[in-house]
Amino acid sequence: MKKTWxxxxxxLLILGAIGCSNPSSSSDSExxxxxxxxxxxxxxxxxxxxxxxxxxxxxxxxxFASSWKEKTGQNVKINQSHGGSGKQSRSVIDGxxxxxxxxxxxxxxxxxxxxxxxxxxxQQKLADNSSPYTSTIVFLVRKGNPKGIQDWNDLVxxxxxxxxxxPKTSGGARWNYLAAWGYALKQNNNDxxxxxxxxxxxxxxxxxxxxxxxxxxxxxxxxGIGDVxxxxxxxxxxxxxxxxxxxxxxxxxxxxILAEPPVTVVDQVAKKHGTEEAAKAYxxxxxxxxxxxxxxxxxxRPRSKEALEKYGSQFPEINLFTIDEQFGGxxxxxxxxxxxxxxxxxIYKP
Amino acid sequence: MYVKAAAxxxxxxxxxxxxxxxxxxxxxxxxxxILVPLAAVFFEALKKGIELYFLSLTEPDAWxxxxxxxxxxxxxxxxxxxxxxxxxxxxxxxxxxGKNILITLIDIPFAVxxxxxxxxFVLLFGSQGLLGPFLEAHNVKIIFAIPxxxxxxxxxxxxFVVRELLPIMEEQGTEEEQAALTLGAGGWQIFWRVTLxxxxxxxxxxxxxxxxxxxGEFGAVSVVSGHIRxxxxxxxxxxxxxxxxxxxxxxFASASLLALLALFTLLLKSIVEWKxxxxxx
Numbered sequence: 001m002k003k004t005w006x007x008x009x010x011x012l013l014i015l016g017a018i019g020c021s022n023p024s025s026s027s028d029s030e031x032x033x034x035x036x037x038x039x040x041x042x043x044x045x046x047x048x049x050x051x052x053x054x055x056x057x058x059x060x061x062x063x064f065a066s067s068w069k070e071k072t073g074q075n076v077k078i079n080q081s082h083g084g085s086g087k088q089s090r091s092v093i094d095g096x097x098x099x100x101x102x103x104x105x106x107x108x109x110x111x112x113x114x115x116x117x118x119x120x121x122x123q124q125k126l127a128d129n130s131s132p133y134t135s136t137i138v139f140l141v142r143k144g145n146p147k148g149i150q151d152w153n154d155l156v157x158x159x160x161x162x163x164x165x166x167p168k169t170s171g172g173a174r175w176n177y178l179a180a181w182g183y184a185l186k187q188n189n190n191d192x193x194x195x196x197x198x199x200x201x202x203x204x205x206x207x208x209x210x211x212x213x214x215x216x217x218x219x220x221x222x223x224g225i226g227d228v229x230x231x232x233x234x235x236x237x238x239x240x241x242x243x244x245x246x247x248x249x250x251x252x253x254x255x256x257i258l259a260e261p262p263v264t265v266v267d268q269v270a271k272k273h274g275t276e277e278a279a280k281a282y283x284x285x286x287x288x289x290x291x292x293x294x295x296x297x298x299x300x301r302p303r304s305k306e307a308l309e310k311y312g313s314q315f316p317e318i319n320l321f322t323i324d325e326q327f328g329g330x331x332x333x334x335x336x337x338x339x340x341x342x343x344x345x346x347i348y349k350p
Numbered sequence: 351m352y353v354k355a356a357a358x359x360x361x362x363x364x365x366x367x368x369x370x371x372x373x374x375x376x377x378x379x380x381x382x383x384i385l386v387p388l389a390a391v392f393f394e395a396l397k398k399g400i401e402l403y404f405l406s407l408t409e410p411d412a413w414x415x416x417x418x419x420x421x422x423x424x425x426x427x428x429x430x431x432x433x434x435x436x437x438x439x440x441x442x443x444x445x446x447x448g449k450n451i452l453i454t455l456i457d458i459p460f461a462v463x464x465x466x467x468x469x470x471f472v473l474l475f476g477s478q479g480l481l482g483p484f485l486e487a488h489n490v491k492i493i494f495a496i497p498x499x500x501x502x503x504x505x506x507x508x509x510f511v512v513r514e515l516l517p518i519m520e521e522q523g524t525e526e527e528q529a530a531l532t533l534g535a536g537g538w539q540i541f542w543r544v545t546l547x548x549x550x551x552x553x554x555x556x557x558x559x560x561x562x563x564x565x566g567e568f569g570a571v572s573v574v575s576g577h578i579r580x581x582x583x584x585x586x587x588x589x590x591x592x593x594x595x596x597x598x599x600x601x602f603a604s605a606s607l608l609a610l611l612a613l614f615t616l617l618l619k620s621i622v623e624w625k626x627x628x629x630x631x
Contacts, residue, residue, distance in 0.1 A: 046578060054595055081577045082591075094476035095486070096494040096576040115478065214594045242596045 041074040043278055048098035050085035050171055050261070051214040052235040056298035057102070063294060064285045068278065076278055084212035085171030092117065092266065099270045099279045102263040104171020104213075106130075107330040109264055122264045131260035132286035133300035136318055137172075137179040139251040140220065140229040140236040147227045151253045152183040155228060156201040163226035164206050165216040167337075167344050171261070172213035174338060176230040177203075179257040181337075182326045186255060200347035221248070232259070233315070234299035250316075258320040391609055394602035406592075406600035407607060414580045415588035415604070418496070422584060423564040426503040430560050434511025435553065439545065441512075442519030443527065453516075459508045467505045468573025471498055494576030499584065502570040507560045514556030518549050551626030555619065562615040566608060 049057060061078040068076045081088065081096070085104035092098050093115040103109055106123060113120050123130045141149050147160055155162050165173040177199060184198035185191070207225065210216040213232060217239050220229040228251075229236070240248045263286060265279040285291045292302040296311035327333040337343045396403055406412060437456065441449060459467065473479050475492040485492060492498045526548070530540045546553075568586040575582045579591065585608055592601035 051594075079578045079581055081579070082594075083577060091494065091576055094472050094478060094493065095482060095491075097491070117477075218594060218596075239596075 041072075042077070043074055043275060044077045044079060044273075045099045045275055045279060045282060046079045046081065046097060047100045047102060047282075048081045048088050048092055048096060049102040050088060050104040051082055051212040052172070052217075052232050052238065053102060053261075054080070054082050054214075055238060056234070056295060056300060059298065060286070060291060060294045063290055064282055067285060067290070068281060071281075074278075078282070082214075084165065084169040084215075086169045087211065097269045097273070098266050099273060099275045100263065100265055100282055102261065104259075104261050105174060105330060106260070106262050107174075107334045108171060109262055110331060112266065117268045118264060118266050123262060125264065126283060127287060128303050129260055130262040130264055131303075132263060132283075132291065133261070133295040133302055135233050135259045135261065135300055136256045136320055137175050137230060137253075137259065138233045138236050138256065138316075138318075139253065140231050140239060140248050141227065141251050143247050143249055145249060145251065149228050149251055152180055152202075152255075153187070155180070155205060155230070156198060158205075160205055160228065161207055161226045162202065162205040163208070163216050163220045163229045164203075165213050166209035166211055169211040170213055170216075172232050172235070173209075173216075174333075175232070175257055175259045177337065177344065178323060178327060178333060179253075179255075180230075182257055182321050183253065183255050185326065186321075196343060196347060203348050233301075237299035237314075252316045252318055255319045255321065257326075258322045260322075388609060391602055391605050394598060395606040397602075398599045402599055403603050403606075406597075406603040409600075411579050411583070412588060412600070412604060415583045415585045416607070418499075418583065419565050419585040421496070422499055422503050423561055425500050426507060426564050427557060427561045430504060430507055431511055431553070431557050433508070434515060434556060434560075435549075437512045438515035438519055438549075439541075442516055442522075443524050443545075456509050456512050459506050460513075464502075464506050464567065464569030465573055468502050468570040471501055471505075471574050493574050494578075495582060498574040499571050499582065502574045503564050503567055506567050506570050507563045510560035510563065511553065511556035514552050514559070515549055518552040519545075522548055551622055554622050555626070558615055558619050558622065562612060565611055 047057060047061075057078075057080055061080070065076050065078065068074060081091075081098070083091075085108045088096075088101070089103060089108035089111050092101060092112050101109060101112065106129070109118070109122060112118055113122055126132070139149060139155075141147070148154065149160070154160065164176050167173040167177045180199050180202050181195050184195035188194035188198075208219055210219055213235055216229060217231060217235055220226050221239050221243050229239075231239070233250075236250050240250060263283050265276065265283065267276075270276045270279045286295070287303070289304060289306055292304040292307035293310075296302045296307045296314075299314070301315055302308055302311065323330060323333060327336075335342065407416070437452075440446075441453060472493055474481055475485060475498065476482050477486060479493075492501070526544050527540050530544045535543065566586060567584075568590075571584055572587060572590075575584065575587055577583060577587060577591070579588075583591065585604055589601050589604045589608070592598075592604060
């Protein structure tokens, strides 16, 4: 008996010892060191992205890896992390070692720049405001559109339950909010007070605020809550195709916002990992015809004329305004609407 | 007692009925809130066939999540066992100032929300945190890597072993140890031959509970993980990711694996309970 216990306890001690040694060996498996240990030509990149890009980057990463291998003979493995754009930005600021960030809106990358992890002028480094693809905000409704939703003003009617993520954490939700605001401005001769009342009324109709776009989609689609989901166009298409064209339909509002999800290299991290070149190539690949094609196949609006010609018919024509013309850019919009004590805090009282 | 009550002077059956009503209520409650959801998990997981079930558990990301979860448990449980025994021993067998404060401190992880537990580590070890710049300068990665997940897990599972051992050790007092001491036993000898055999069932019970929580923890781990699939995704986080990717079968397959681990743990727990009761009588 004594011996069994002695054996058992020494086993625990050994396990403990392994435990103590493990954290150090695991930190060896960080990309930077692992690189040195493996064959020198292997390389790893971490792309920290927002919620609805999962399917897109899964396809894109495969394509980039084979193209990179062809060009350089080097194996590249791309790791992915997804979540609400604001939350992901926070993680990178707190030390998540992303070589690349591909987020929902420029402000979230600005925040990383402010923390000193990349240069302030990041958005000028790539074409089209560093946004290789665009999207917009549309509505997803249940089949047959039982509540007869056609445009933004239908969302503020009483008895309409609207699903949107939380603008505090989700990039998509901030686009939703600004799209609604922009619509109200256009309807009311740019009267800010009327726009505020409109958006306030709209968010009164939102029963749950999920933290990310994907969470909202599952709330609407899987849990069956709400009459209309305000969503990224690509997310609406994906939900419809993944989960049944017989259950949902997309409604395109009269006006919406041109959403430009930007991409950039996190200089500080890439430098540390020695992955600057591959990270840059990864982003450049987004602008190639192949990258544009994959984006379009995943319902992002491509920038290239060729891809637009080929896939343009799948995207409905919408009258789009930009954040710069309507709100004076992201920094200003963030400060006025979404920062603590901003307009959103004022109008949304759960 | 109930036989007596059932046949009381008027011969009414109220106490007997009360017994069955109580049993019925508890059974319904357990059925609705525990058995049905559990069955639903397995039903969803196996809905599209057993092949897809195993396929979704063996694909690389799931497999790495399983391995990571087991690694985390293999590190944090032994450490907590060691700390737990030491702390419980110190508290139960010795008198010192601030003992009550120590006991209260040990309970903090039970009282604090796991999300806060995670955030604490971000505040400490994150780039903007207290120790962040120092760690980064020395290329040590804690947060958004395995060490961070281990720390968060240790934090939330810390009280299990101590809390299980304390009442047993306090109840037993120090007589046996003192007797051993007067017979000339050394410190280690006393621990191995007197203390440990007395607490072994309680210890095992604490270890099992600690392990169950270590493998199932979501909140704290979610905050410090960074959610990099294939690298820092534990099984509970993997379930969430799959669910969010409309990959319901795979999500529920992973969930069912967690549920199986939990059921297995409960089985072990019952055996330990049964054994310790048998031993006491």
